């Protein structure tokens with residue numbers, strides 16, 4: 001067993017394990033002794049008491065490689081596991097301990113699939129930074145036990161005697177919240193820059209992105225003119241409004257991410273969150289540099305900025321309902337201290353039905369599958385709530401359902417009240 005995997009062991013019994021089934025997390029813990037607790041729900045639902053497995057990716061020193069490997073692992077498991085094997089997202093964490101989350105997958109197999117699953121997992125454990133456990137009914141046939149595998153043997157071997165699995169209370173916040181800071185959301189130029197720099201060896205496009213970055217991020221002189229950011233979900237009317245504001249105020253309009261990053265956007269959208277979010281974070285610093293220049297000449301309107309970067313990253317990192325988000329006032333919602341702060345941030349909100357109608361009119365209505373829609377609905381609610389919780393500056397919400405002109409007038413009122421234009 002590798003040193004990294006060993007380092008997870010001492011607090012093994014303090015860890016909580018979470019398996020996500022149909023978007024809902026089920027928690028369990030492990031114990032050396034059994035005191036008559038129930039069987040965790042995940043195992044109660046296993047038919048015929050078949051075997052289950054977990055593959056957790058522990059964080060090696062190279063977090064870029066770890067992030068890439070985690071993304072590739074899912075593809076590999078989906079490709080190489082027998083199709084009957086069920087794969088669910090899984091994680092393990094120490095409650096309230098920042099950066100303690102390790103992610104992976106939970107596999108449910110039946111007696112026909114256990115041989116190919118075990119062959120695949122034995123191979124993985126020998127070559128990759130994974131911790132593999134199997135779960136099977138204990139000798140008394142009543143309880144379930146977790147056995148950790150060793151990579152030293154070519155045959156599967158248990159490192160220690162089995163631990164009993166027992167149900168565990170849900171933690172206060174979704175476990176993903178433990179690892180958001182500097183993995184999903186970056187709070188300084190240097191943190192995001194560091195990720196992009198380390199990507200240079202494996203992603204050639206990262207070097208091109210680095211070359212576009214401003215050489216200094218220190219705050220320039222405050223722009224003479226107001227800087228107004230327009231935020232909102234896709235199809236809430238940002239493009240329509242920002243174009244009108246540009247014409248009405250004689251302002252400069254800056255899209256975000258900035259145009260110079262357009263050639264690389266699709267490339268970075270394929271990358272795991274650590275890399276993808278570093279790309280968007282850096283885009284804001286390029287936009288801030290442009291704001292510094294243009295804001296000396298005219299008012300500046302920005303189509304999306306930091307609120308989008310943080311809200312989408314947080315809402316993607318956390319799954320399930322809005323209550324899974326880190327609580328209001330959490331440090332994850334803080335504005336980076338080295339990033340320009342606009343004079344006003346307007347959040348356009350829209351009734352979901354109207355938003356769908358606008359998407360359809362724009363020729364992009366597609367997701368009619370019920371399940372997909374449900375998933376999107378929760379995601380949409382999480383993004384909107386994360387938008388509202390971000391502070392420094394906080395956003396001002398504007399109902400975008402009236403006509404384009406009424407929305408424009410409403411926002412102009414806000415701008416005139418706040419920015420003395």
Ligand SMILES: Nc1ncnc2c1ncn2[C@@H]1O[C@H](COP(=O)(O)OP(=O)(O)O)[C@@H](O)[C@H]1O
Nearest residue numbers: 234235236237238239240358362402403404407
């Ligand atoms: N206030 C409005 N009322 C009705 N339709 C609107 C309004 N604002 C925008 N639209 C239409 O809704 C669609 C999405 O607007 P768009 O400005 O492209 O949104 P976004 O930039 O936020 O994705 C477009 O077809 C646009 O013409």
Ligand SMILES: Nc1ccn([C@H]2C[C@H](O)[C@@H](COP(=O)(O)OP(=O)(O)O)O2)c(=O)n1
Nearest residue numbers: 233234235256257280304305306308309312
């Ligand atoms: N400043 C920005 C702008 C966009 N993003 C990210 C957040 C989301 O993942 C996407 C949203 O972009 P998308 O192209 O869907 O949005 P619009 O078409 O502009 O409405 O981009 C960001 O992280 N930071």
